[in-house]
Amino acid sequence: MKCVKINIILNKNLAKSVVDDLYALGIHQLFMEVGRSSLLNVNAGFTNILKRHNLVSYPVEILSFLVDEENETAVLGYIAKKYDLRSPGKGTIYSQEIDVLHSHPEYSGVQETHFKRKYTENFFHQLVGITCVVQRGEGDKISRISLNYGASVPATTHGEGSGVRDKLGLLRITIPPEKELINLVLSKHDTNPVMELYIEVGKLDEPGRGIAYVYPIKQGIVNTKISRSKTDQAASLEQMVSAIDALKGGMEWRKSSLEREATKHRDFLFDLTELNLICEEGKGTELTEAAMSSGAPGATICKIRFNSLDEDLELRRHIREICKMIVPTAKVQAIAEELSATGCFEDDAKAMLYSLPVDKAFTYRAKEIKKRS
Amino acid sequence: MNKKKESPRFRVSSNEAINMILRYIRIKVSEQIKAVSGIIVYLILFQALVLGIPILDASVIALGMVMVILGLTFFMEGLLLGIMPMGEEIGIRLPQKAKVHVILTIAFILGLASTFAEPAIGVLKAAGSSVLAWEAPLLFLFLNKYSSYLVAAVGIGVGLALVLGMFRFLKGWSLKPYIYILISILLGLSLYASFHPNLKHIIGLAWDCGGVTTGPVTVPLVLALGIGISHVANRGGENTEGGFGVVTLASLVPVIAVLILGMMFSAQVPAPMDDVSFFAPDNHESVNLFDSVSEMQDYAISKASYPAQLNAFNGREDDLMAYVAKIGSSEARLREVFTTLDNFRTWLVQNGSIGIKDQFSEILTLEAEGVAAANNPLDDLDVVTYISRNVSSALRAIVPLSLFLLAVLYFVLRERLAKADEVLLGLAFALVGMAVFGGGIELGLSKIGDQVGSNLPVSFAPMENHAGRSIIKGFDKELVNVAVQPDGSTTEFFYYEDHGKIKVAKFDAKNFDEIRKLYRYVPVRGPLFGRSPYSMAGILVVMIFAFIMGYSATLAEPALNALGLTVEDITVGAFKKSLLIQSVAMGVGTGIMLGVAKIVWNIPLFWMLGPLYLLLLVVTYLSTEEFVNIGWDSAGVTTGPITVPLVLSMGLGIGTQVGVVEGFGILAMASVCPILFVLGMGLVVNLRRKAFLKEYEPENLELTHEDVAV
Secondary structure, eight states, rough: OOEEEEEEEEEEEHHHHHHHHHHHHEEOOOEEHHHHHHEEEEOOOOGGGTTTEEEEEEEEEEEEEEEHHHHHHHHHHHHHHTTTTTTSSSSSEEEEEEEEEEEEETTTSSSOOOOOOOOOOOOBEEEEEEEEEEEOOOOOHHHHHHHHHSOOOOOOEEEEESGGGGGGGGGGGGGGOEEEEEEEEEGGGGGHHHHHHHHHTTTTTTTTTTEEEEEEEEEEEEEOOOOEEEOOOSSOHHHHHHHHHHHSSTTTTOOOSSOOOOOSSSOOOEEEEEEEEEEEEOHHHHHHHHHTTTTOOOOEEEEEEEEOOOOOOSSSSOOOEEEEEEEGGGGGGHHHHHHTTTTTSSTTTOOOOEEEEEEEEEEEEOOSSSSSO | OOOOOOOOOOOOHHHHHHHHHHHHHHHHHHHEEEEEHHHHHHHHHIIISSSSOOOOOHHHHHHHHHHHHHHHHHHHOOOOOOOIHHHHHHHHHHHHOOOHHHHHHHHHHHHHHHHHHOHHHHHHHHHTOOOTTTTTTHHHHHTTTTTHHHHHHHHHHHHHHHHHHHHHHHHHHHHHHHHHHHHHHHHHHHHHHTTTTTGGHHHHHHHHHHHHSSOTTTHHHHHHHHHHHHOOOOOTTTGGGGGOOHHHHHHHHHHHHHHHHHHHGGGOOOOOOOOHHTTTOOOOGGGSSSSHHHHHHHHHHHHHHHHHHHHHHHTTTHHHHHHHHHHTTOOOHHHHSSSSSHHHHHHHHHHHHHHEEEETTHHOOOHHHHHHHHHHHTTTHHHHHHHHHHHHHHHHHHHHHHHHHHHHIIIIOOOOOOTHHHHHHHHHHHHHHHHHHHHHIIIIIIIHHHHHHHHHGGGTOEEOOOGOOEEEOOOOOOOEEEEETSSSEEEEEEEEEEEEEEEEEEGGGEETTTTTTTTEEEEEEESSSSSSTTHHHHHHHHHHHHHHHHHHHTTTTTHHHHHHHHHHHHHHHHHHHHHHHHHHHHHHHHHHHHHHHHHHOOOHHHHHHHHHHHHHHHHHHSOHHHHHHHHHHHHHHHTTHHHHHHHHHHHHHHHHHHHHOOOTTTTHHHHHHHHHHHHHHHHHHHHHHHHHHHHGGGOOOOOOOOGOOO
């Protein structure tokens, strides 16, 4: 079933109010994930001498929920207007087209909203998302890239890697499973240089460093407040840039004199799909193993909070796990069947599986000389 | 699961495996070296450079330090691989399968068991070893005869705390009202106690109990369990995010329990008095403090003045002498009562009758070798008991709790442990780590801590320097002169030539061997800072020392590291571990510094704790729920296996010099200050965030979903 997933990234203090608004609109089920966003602290005073730009982190909440295409712009428009996401620094909102493959009946799937009329706002359409998965502790290095580049503000979340590590027996404890996921939404024409910097800074061309992948975004508004600086003008630079963004209907005009040529030829991977499996806490590792037996290379498992207005459950486990897997598109069917066979979409694990297309991805690949015929 | 395919194991060559393990060990060990080296280097430098005293047993201490680092490495890894995942998983499963009353029962048992598993009573006994029965009878009773009651009261307190904490998670309540209510009760009880002659001495004990009960295994376990349980809650469970808060309760409720226990027994003990009337034959209540009459007599002989000793024997000197003669003839009894041969000798010189002096003339003589050997009889290490003691305390801390939780998982919940191999390996690591770590503390850290602690008062007061003592041969009473003071009292002294310099030395009868004409000369050092004893400069040096010691010891605490990692993980790095640990360490340093001030100037504990806790109530009211939970929990984890022995040796060193009744309260101060620091830091962080994210405030657009259209 094709539908639209809407993602909102906002300062944590606002999360409760957004959730209440969404409930009022008829969105009764949504997922929440804790993350952090960062800004460059330009006026860091004395510390400037030591570090050029300090990174200041603040907690954010990443909300997501499913709607159908008809309601998409209305919801986007309402939230964008109410929380003034047009102004830089307020937050990010975007929509993605996804395909729900299997789902436990607990998830209501596409939710109807109460809008009578449609609301249209000038959203950017030339957007893509990049997610970069690296070892815990490396995240700030990656976050810095898009901030220094002036692209947009990333949101970092935590997860645990599962894959080759779990096949090592007890030797696995020597490899820390903790990962950081840096999620970034940015203008399409910034993709290549940012991706190249990701690979370079994150050393993704070395084994065991991580992966970065690019996926399409339907439309949205991007947070472009990349630095914290005193404003002594009528409007900050970011405000002006974002005003021009709005006038031009996109960010393409910011032609990049900055844009750097990709110096190296990179072997990107194509024909991939991101599979997301949401399940009860504690089931993720087991289900990842099942998926791996059908060709998934591994997964990053994150904890998310499942918020639902259904009040029938007194003591409900609202923490779920989401297993993100980047798999060859050809194997999606087989993996879905394998997962289905485990019975995870029934009451045992209350799972939901949806897929998103991936434009391209980059990670270390072992030289394939050893491969026997 | 209908179908299960075995995924093939990944093959790794043995060479690669060794490389992986070596890299892993290198990373983990270097983490601990970073954490521990600060306190080690600091103590060594302070003793060698500031106090100017050589380090005794340096090689044993070095071995101990290596053991501390290795032990901590294993223990931390065991916490992260075994104890915490096990706690979290059980916490997740419990509310699913068990009814509320079952969960609360399990929580109570866990709290009770954890107190018995990691008994802090040894620590408290050590802190109270200078307590005299007649000065603080109630305190003496709880530290000795009724110490099991004390442990039980603390256990029940921790059990109740866990029940309250888990109930809070299930209901999604805020921690703040709990704090307001508990602190009000606590301050009320302490205020009442501070006006009661007997109860006022157990205030320090009660507050210290709160700090030390939450040990390095209990804290991470309870934290993880809380994280699991807090994943299950009604909507609006934002208050209990992260599973913090139980540790706070576990350090507050036991204080109440101990104070109540004190009130229950305060009628049964005599009021504080001097030792002569305490041991008076008609004071029958004093025997209640001891198991038997002979134990009381032992105690009188080792601690009380001579007239009081006579009183303990109904005024019959013959009985007393016969009793001491019997003690002197048995090596074991001698150690039990006098600890060292030297103490026995001193007793004989000061109190002995001619008959008993004759009987023990061998001991009365001062042979150079004999003195050296007699002074350190307890220092030679019994390897077998040393190993078995540390192994068994590690077993007791980890095995019963883990078995109980695993039994709950398998038999009550009928679930299996995911990654059971990893958890078991983790538990084994924790066990090995704890044994090695405990042994290392005993050999290394407490040894150097004792040396520094006992020598510390030299910075503000004159102290005998036993390391520099010598035997003067051919000493005669005729060499002794008398100096007179304005009020007519006299001091005996003699002249002593040391490397061509003529010094004046006080004469002390207990160092004089009349038979062989030997005198044991003990030079006096200090005060090193300031001109006169107890000058501000000297005390300031001690306070600065206390601050830095508290600060650097806290950086190495394993439970705090576990808390820091949890906080960082739950806030996805927005709240950095290092920020938390730094503010807690500053808080502990400040607290210990204030605790030293309490001992030096003998300030009543309540007048230090009361204002601080009142201030805390205000700061708590102003702070966000997130910081309140983390800040208050950090108070419980600060006083761990590294800080406590160091604080105790320092407190004892200063306390003995100053002559206070009891040295309790430093740990309580070290618990309250970190809360203030963390909450204060939280307020600053929040203000800053607000200041530069002002634009994040939603403009109150009066939009409803009806009029969203254009």
